[in-house]
Amino acid sequence: MARRVLIIEDEPNIIEAISFILTRDGWQVDTHSNGHDAVSVVQARAPDLVILDVMLPGRSGYDILTDLRALPATQDLPVLMLTARGQARDRELAEKAGASRFMTKPFSNADVIEALNALVAE
Amino acid sequence: MGTLNILIAVCLAYVALLFGVAFMAERAALKGRGNWLRSPWIYTLSLSIYCTAWTFYGAVGYAARSGLEFVTIYLGPSLVMVGWWWALRKMVRIGRTQRITSVADLISSRYGKSGLLAVCVTLLALIGITPYISLQLQSVTLSFSSFAVSDAEGAALIAAHDTALWVAIGLALFTILFGTRNLDANERHHGVVMAIAVEAVVKLFALIAVGVFVVWGLAGGIGPMLERIDASEIGAWQMDRGRWFGLTFLSAAAFLTLPRMFQVLVVENEDEGHLRTAAWAFPTYLFLMSLFVVPIAVVGLELMPAGANPDQFVLTVPLSQGQDGLAMLSFLGGFSSATSMVIVASIALSTMVSNHIVMPIFLRVTRGGASGPSDVRHVVILARRISIGIVLTLGYFYYKISGGGTALAAIGLVSFAGLAQLLPAMMGGIFWRGATRNGAFAGLVTGFVLWAYCLLLPQFGGGLPVAVVEQGPWGIGWLRPHALFGIQGMDPLLHAVMWSLLLNATVFVLVSIASFPSPLERLQGAQFVNIFEHSNNPQSWSGGVAQSEDLMIMAQRILGPAEVQSFFQAEAARQGLAGFLPEPTPDFLARLERELSGAVGGATAHAMVAQIMGAATVSVEDLLAVADETAQMMEYSSQLEAKSNELTRTARQLRAANDKLTKLSVQKDAFLSQISHELRTPMTSIRAFSEILRDADGLKAQDLTRYASIIHAEAIRLTRLLDDLLDLSVLENGQVNLNIREGTLADVISHAIAAAGADMHPLKVRRIGPASDIMLRTDLDRLAQVFINLIANAQKYCDAERPELVIEVNRRSGRIIVDFIDNGTGIAPDAQGMIFEKFYRVSDRQAGGAGLGLAICREIMDRLGGTLGYLPGQGGAAFRVSLPVAQWMAAR
CATH class of the missing domain: 1.20.1730.10 (Sodium/glucose cotransporter)
Structure with missing residues (x-):
């Protein structure tokens, strides 16, 4: 059975790119594009893995992740955080919020696939 | 006769x-x-x-x-x-x-x-x-x-x-x-x-x-x-x-x-x-x-x-x-x-x-x-x-x-003796801070009762039975009204004055010492006793949530509207406020109370203000004021105070400077972080899709074209962003070269409408006003850039079913006013103050811009000597461009 990934990201072009490479790698891809209801969407769809952007309309990725980690169902869910803000402080914030992995935009496609596979293997 | x-x-x-x-x-x-x-x-x-x-x-x-x-x-x-x-x-x-x-x-x-x-x-x-x-x-x-x-x-x-x-x-x-x-x-x-x-x-x-x-x-x-x-x-x-x-x-x-x-x-x-x-x-x-x-x-x-x-x-x-x-x-x-x-x-x-x-x-x-x-x-x-x-x-x-029937002098003296009972409370109040309300009350009552018993009642109209005067009440000799405590043979008047005043003063002093005054009493006591040291600053009220308007209504009923309005206005002006309603500061309330007390007396005025102020008659601040006053009197040193003031002032200046630097630094960090985000986002798409194209294994031709065009669009977006940033930086630093030319306002607007591609867009543009009569002498290209931006914003954000933009030109008090009003839902009031900030975007939707357009427009209008602002209350989104008189003239 294909592993299911949920991409939470607001840039349509980036969603399209990530969807393409992950589908090609055999993932079942689902997308969501705003922060307000991200937590309930994750709960409802129960993906194997989440790719989470930081600057989302409505709510920041850090807040969403903090909420997810507080819920029993999602406290161990693998989450890959993507951010366009590449400062050291952003990485710290992501770790504090409980990100399983952290990657800076722009990224290499191969790195994303590799990171995802590593996360599900853990 | x-x-x-x-x-x-x-x-x-x-x-x-x-x-x-x-x-x-x-x-x-x-x-x-x-x-x-x-x-x-x-x-x-x-x-x-x-x-x-x-x-x-x-x-x-x-x-x-x-x-x-x-x-x-x-x-x-x-x-x-x-x-x-x-x-x-x-x-x-x-x-x-x-x-x-x-x-x-x-x-x-x-x-x-x-x-x-x-x-x-x-x-x-x-x-x-x-x-x-x-x-x-x-x-x-x-x-x-x-x-x-x-x-x-x-x-x-x-x-x-x-x-x-x-x-x-x-x-x-x-x-x-x-x-x-x-x-x-x-x-x-x-x-x-x-x-x-x-x-x-x-x-x-x-x-x-x-x-x-x-x-x-x-x-x-x-x-x-x-x-x-x-x-x-x-x-x-x-x-x-x-x-x-x-x-x-x-x-x-x-x-x-x-x-x-x-x-x-x-x-x-x-x-x-x-x-x-x-x-x-x-x-x-x-x-x-x-x-x-x-x-x-x-x-x-x-x-x-x-x-x-x-x-x-x-x-x-x-x-x-x-x-x-x-x-x-x-x-x-x-x-x-x-x-x-x-x-x-x-x-x-x-x-x-x-x-x-x-x-x-x-x-x-x-x-x-x-x-x-x-x-x-x-x-x-x-x-x-x-x-x-x-x-x-x-x-x-x-x-x-x-x-x-009674001799004139006798009545006069009895009156004198009665009123003299006020003396201890009065003089004590003026000269002794320790005098308290309870003391004054007890003293007055004592003195007055004795006066009535020893002087008033025996003197007039048989207020007391003869037996009481001669043998004392119930036959108790030492309570005889003319021989209290067994002191006999004294003149009745003198006897009454001595006993009433002596006991009055004694009770007044003893009860004053024994009782603790309320804060307001202590405050008033200090005011009275030290009247020459600090006149004119009674502070009996502290802030709180007084309703200035209620105070005004109440005061008007007592002092009359004209007087109260000018008083309130003067008080507001004293506080640096326009209009008629000053902040209910202790200072203001004290002055108001004093005005009122001229009409209805101190206690009533106080009660009336108290009613509106909400009962809390004396606050911690009042207590502090009392304490301060005492401290001041004990070790008052004007030199020390001056020095301390100077230090406070310097500290305040330093703090202000520090605050400003911190704010600037925070602003710079935020700006860099924003730029990083805005540059990296298109870059991400470009890199991801170019990698997809490079690894092109089994891509359909139609995908190939689509991905290439995304890369192209994102590259253009990146370029535009860099242009905007550069433009903004130049404008902000004031290094911009203005290309001053002459032309009619109508031409500038037409040019902008054309450049925004308005004829191709569903947004309908309607023009009102005498634009062709107005000759401008300014940087026409920059002005057009502002207009283009405003038209483009309407094209992007106007959410009406049949979107329409009205561009209305007016001449008003020496200025040219150009309003851009669309029929959409407009901008929420809390966002109106933000839209001219760099990188601020109203909508969650990706409408392409980096949020720099209006910031640039405002900078441009600044450079041109005009203004750009949001015009609330017009239905849709409305922007007003205004140009000063020096830059236009009636067309020949």
Whole structure:
């Protein structure tokens, strides 16, 4: 059975790119594009893995992740955080919020696939 | 009959003259021509209401009965004026700064604006003064009768008509007319004061005229007069030291505590400096008043038949010698003395009664000034008028009941002794910070009860059964009213004064020491005692959530709208605010309270403000203010303060500089972070898709094209972003080169519409206004850039079903105004302030921009000398571009 990934990201072009490479790698891809209801969407769809952007309309990725980690169902869910803000402080914030992995935009496609596979293997 | 008719005519003419004088003085004061009204001489003459009918007629009677003892009545006030002027000055200063309206107000204000104390003092004064007022009515009636003795028809006339009643009614009318013209009891009654000054001159002149007639006309000069005095009983008079000192003290105390004296000394005082003149002029006046008392008494005793009332010698001696004119003058003197006292006393008492009894009840019934149903001003004035009526009615009835038999001097002294009970609370309040409300209250009650028991009740109309007076209540000897605690053989008056004042003062001091004052009391205590150190800053309120508007509504009802509005406006301006509603700072509230207390008294004003402020009368800040004050007094050092101020100032500057730097640094970080995000986002798409294309294994041709075009679009987006950033940076640094050209506004707008591709877009553009008439001289390309941006924004964000943009041109006060108004939902109010910030985006939707467009537009308009702003309330999103006059002219 294909592993299911949920991409939470607001840039349509980036969603399209990530969807393409992950589908090609055999993932079942689902997308969501705003922060307000991200937590309930994750709960409802129960993906194997989440790719989470930081600057989302409505709510920041850090807040969403903090909420997810507080819920029993999602406290161990693998989450890959993507951010366009590449400062050291952003990485710290992501770790504090409980990100399983952290990657800076722009990224290499191969790195994303590799990171995802590593996360599900853990 | 003839004499009496003339007398009545003269009397009415005299009253008419007084009305005229009072009326003219009021007019002059109103027109601001009343400088002469504010002279220290008028002030001094107004003090002469101390000399009532009692002094005018009674002093001679007193001398005839008790020799030189009458001098004490003049000695007391003279000593106060000369030796205690500094205490008077303090009282006057307190009265003026705190807008004190009466003795009751003074005492209640000092002890924490206590309503109970005010009521207590008012009642004391009412009880103490009523006999005194009836005394004046009696003396006028007596003097009428003296004229009528020689005239049988006249006597019948006097008997048929109740003279005292007519006098009382006339005085009530005069007082109401001139005493309640202004609401503000703190405002001076120029008319009344002027009339009193005239009366002061008349009574002095009359007494001296009679004296001169007696010495030179009857006795044959100074030498023979002195011989006659030596030969008379008065010459053989022996001084009773106890009575002498006691009476001097009593009259001095009364001078300070009598409500009517307080009225002229403090309330009607125009200028503290007047006290300096009065300090010697008033004793001189008193000296002149007393100069001929003994000669008149001696000659009267010789000439008049045995049993003649010596209280009437001033009148009967000239009458018996056929000197009708002189007697008439003398009658006017006595009449003046009586009327001036009654007028001022009833003004003073009515102020107290209305402020401390009627108004509090009214306010309680109507639940406060702010919510009251009617204009409180009318109520206050009405209350005051009714109170005048009450005071005079009481006086009249007392006269009727007591039968007018008691010697004038005796009634006067009993009154004095009653009012003297206020002395400990009053002087203690002014000079001793430790005095408390409880102490004042306990002392007053003690003193007053003793006075009533030992003096008032035994003296008049059998207030006490004879058995009680002689054996004491229930036969307890040491409780006899004239021999308390077994001290016998003392003069009853002296006995009562000594015990009442001694116990009053003792209880006052002991209870004050034992009780702890409320914060407001301590505050007021400091204000009063240290009035010269820090005038004008009573702080009795602290911030809180007072409703300035409620305060205004309440104040308007009391002071009238015009006055209140200008007061509130001035207060708001003082705080640096526009409009009519100042912040309810302690400072403002204290001033408002002072304004109000001029009209309704301190305790009531405080209660009214308290009602609106919400009960919390005294806050921690007040307590701190008290503590601060004490500390300041203990170790005040202006140098230290200056240094500390300087340090505080420097620290504040440093902190401000630091804040600014921190803010700039935070702004810079945020800006960099934003730029990073804005650059990385398109870069991410470009990198991801280019990698997809590079690894092109099995891509469909249509995907290939699509991904290539995404890369292309993102590259363009990146370029535009870089252009915008560069543009903004250049504009912000002011390094931009403007390309100034001439052209019509219509051309610029047309160019912008075309460049925005509006003809291809569903958004309909409609143009209004005389754009083609307007010639511009500015950077036309930059202006067009602004217009293009605004049109493009409408294209992107206008969410109406049939989107439309109106571009309207107007000329207004030397500026060109171009409005861009669309028919969408517009921009939320909380976002309106943000849209010109860099990187701010209203919508969640990706509309392509980086959020720099409006920031750039605003910078451009800045450079062009114009403005760009959001125009709220237009329905849709609306932007206004305005250009200054220098950049346009009418097209040729």
